[in-house]
Amino acid sequence: MPSRRTLLTTAMASAVAGAIGAPNAAHAQTYAAYAMAYFKESPDMTDDSYALHLAVSRDGLDWTPLNQNAPVATPTAGMQGLRDPFLLRKQDGTFTVLATDLKGRVFNLNNQYIHVWDSPDLRSFTGYRRVRLHNLATHSWAPTAFWDPSRNRYAVVYSAFNGTRDVFMVNYTTDFVNMGAAQVFFDPGFNILDGDVLVHNGAFYLAYKNMANGNLYISRSATGQPNTFTTLTSGVRQGSAIEAPILVKANGANTFWLWGDSFQPDNAVFYAWRSTDINGNSWTALNQRDYTAPLSSKHAGILPITEAERAALVSRWGAPQWNRLKSYNFPGRFVRHADSVARIDPFPMEPPADQQWRLRPGLADPAGVSFESVNYPGRFLRHSGYAIRLDANDNTTQFAADATFTRTAGLADVAWTSFRSYNVPDRYLRHSGYVLRIDPITASSSATDRQDATFKITY
Structure with a gap:
């Protein structure tokens, strides 16, 4: 089993998970904003909320929490709480929400299930269920997903322990009900955490945390198939501890953002980098002046949306009555x-x-x-x-x-x-x-x- 330090580090995971599918051109050509899903924690637990929260942004950097920063959906099964929510736009333009089945800061190391919701527009959430990913004596943490065109299925990638070390596992599904068999997706030979896949120009880019040195890395695969990724970067980190990377392509620009989250609740800060070359090894740290995450937000998921979708979300849930x-x-x-x-x-x-x-x-x-x-x-x-x-x-x-x-x-x-x-x-x-x-x-x-x-x- 992982060391206690590894488990504690994993326990505070705060990725901003952003792997997205390859939506129809009708959707992709109109993206002008972003949606974020997250849960909340604060140092003394006074603002903790292990439920689904939403925020929107026009520029992908400054975020407006919706519903007064209160939940828009709450799990009712399993541990009746979530961490690490993730947003996926499916091939038909509707959405699926995935999340770790955990509540609070006590971690279940042998939970084979994740939470799932369906949503036509992120204005309502239906079909809530828990789905089982494997039969192993291990966890199913920080699920993300992307569309694999070669299999005509969605790949659900998550952190698990394979009996030797912490790796990424994958299940392939068409409906997020029948999840298929689990297999190892990425195992570089050392403990890793928080995988996030960005599909760009037909290639697949996987961001992850190296548990040995605490840095974030980006790897690439031409096919997106298990065990085909080659690491591109030499590792980045800001702050005393960071994990939960996300790769985001800016709407309408040749700009990429890499986000990371300091997982410690008493130092819960998002960090970000910018690059104009997703295949390169040059990432410039952003000044915190350039971005603002929602209050108390943790381990969020980001995906592009249209301006009409952003306006509809604000209309449905409301912008904060405070600043x-x-x-x-x-x-x-x-x-x-x-x-x-x-x-x-x-x-x-x-x-x-x-x-x-x-x-x-x-x-x-x-x-x-x-x-x-x-x-x-x-x-x-x-x-x-x-x-x-x-x-x-x-x-x-x-x-x-x-x-x-x-x-x-x-x-x-x-x-x-x-x-x-x-x-x-x-x-x-x-x-x-x-x-x-x-x-x-x-x-x-x-x-x-x-x-x-x-x-x-x-x-």
């Missing part, structure tokens, strides 16, 4: 309140709701904005002695003015946002020593001052 504010020069930090003091702290943080804000029309001027706490309704960010605090609205004119800000183009980046004080208009909201305050910022102010006063309104 987060990301720091420009510390993009791993978000504005939050702690003991009534406003500051920027690293994500993730507890409780997660401390970083969620309802952007209200300005209390003193509806053309401005006021920031109401989600978990302390009726309390707003306001300046007092130029420091920013979270205080209860006392309905005075002074409070309304102190709690109102005017949005402007970002002082460090016009695509971002800066906030000028309503009643002290030469001062802007900024962080200093990670604590928020309002300070004068002028044409002669330093680049650092301008960056400190620039934020992204996100989710």
Whole structure:
């Protein structure tokens, strides 16, 4: 059996699984957005949710969680919870959702089943079932799938223990009910985790984690058949620990993204790289300024969708009624309140709701904005002695003015946002020593001052 360290590492797997089929040309030619499926975890378990969540994005980098970041479907059989949800567009344009049959952070090492749903449009989920993949005394973790045209079947790839080491197994199916016999799909001779297959220009690209050194790799096969993959890359990693790679082709561009997830709940951060050559060994790490994953999201699945599908999903499930504010020069930090003091702290943080804000029309001027706490309704960010605090609205004119800000183009980046004080208009909201305050910022102010006063309104 795997070592305890291997099992614990595997247990916190947080891939963003994105293997997709080869959908009909009628679908492929209209892709202009992306959908993501995920479950949730937070450091102290206050935001844990072992159910299916959805988010959408136009650019594949900044994500809008749907249904207020609440589940859209929940397993009712097996362990009655899921990890590692995966989205597949089938050949007929409808969808299948696969997921690991696990709930919480206690892991079943001998579970031969996975969860499956059908969906015509990701607006409803039907046909829920558990399907058995094998009869081995091992698990069935992080299932992904792709269309294999040579077999006229879908390949379901997942992590399992073959009696010697952790490998990828595969089952071939036409309906995700009759799953076929299990066989080894990829075994490079060392423990691996979290396989993800991208089909591009007729070739098959498999991303995986090498458990021996903790790096993510990409391999290629001309046929996609078991044991035909050759590794292309020398391995990448960001952060102290990473796994769960995903390969995504950007819509309408010769750009590829490789995503990875720090699996530790107390350091749950998505990382990403970009390349213009899927066959090469050159991947550039993205700054966290360039992307924002949904709050508390873990081990997600990404696939391209049309703009009409994106709009329909937002219409069905709704966009959040709250926002987060990301720091420009510390993009791993978000504005939050702690003991009534406003500051920027690293994500993730507890409780997660401390970083969620309802952007209200300005209390003193509806053309401005006021920031109401989600978990302390009726309390707003306001300046007092130029420091920013979270205080209860006392309905005075002074409070309304102190709690109102005017949005402007970002002082460090016009695509971002800066906030000028309503009643002290030469001062802007900024962080200093990670604590928020309002300070004068002028044409002669330093680049650092301008960056400190620039934020992204996100989710």
